[in-house]
Amino acid sequence: MGKRKSRAKPPPKKRMDKLDTVFSCPFCNHGTSVECRIDMKNLIGEAVCRICQESFSTTVNALTEPIDVYSEWIDECERVNTLDEDAAKDDEED
Numbered sequence: 001m002g003k004r005k006s007r008a009k010p011p012p013k014k015r016m017d018k019l020d021t022v023f024s025c026p027f028c029n030h031g032t033s034v035e036c037r038i039d040m041k042n043l044i045g046e047a048v049c050r051i052c053q054e055s056f057s058t059t060v061n062a063l064t065e066p067i068d069v070y071s072e073w074i075d076e077c078e079r080v081n082t083l084d085e086d087a088a089k090d091d092e093e094d
Contacts, residue, residue: 036066045069
């Protein structure tokens, strides 16, 4: 009689590293001063600098992480800066 085949154990699941919730401020450049909080009850994500008191808030969904709120803030800052530069170029041409 033969020996029963044992089932191979499934490989252990890889743990995902925790993402940061504290970032550097785009206005005062102070490292680890921006804290991102997500309020799932009201679907609002907020990033606030503890040093210069700048803040940004946006709408969130179930998949939003703090890094997403911070990235949207950075994208919005860049968008505003490019609009300001375009307006300044238009003023110089006149």
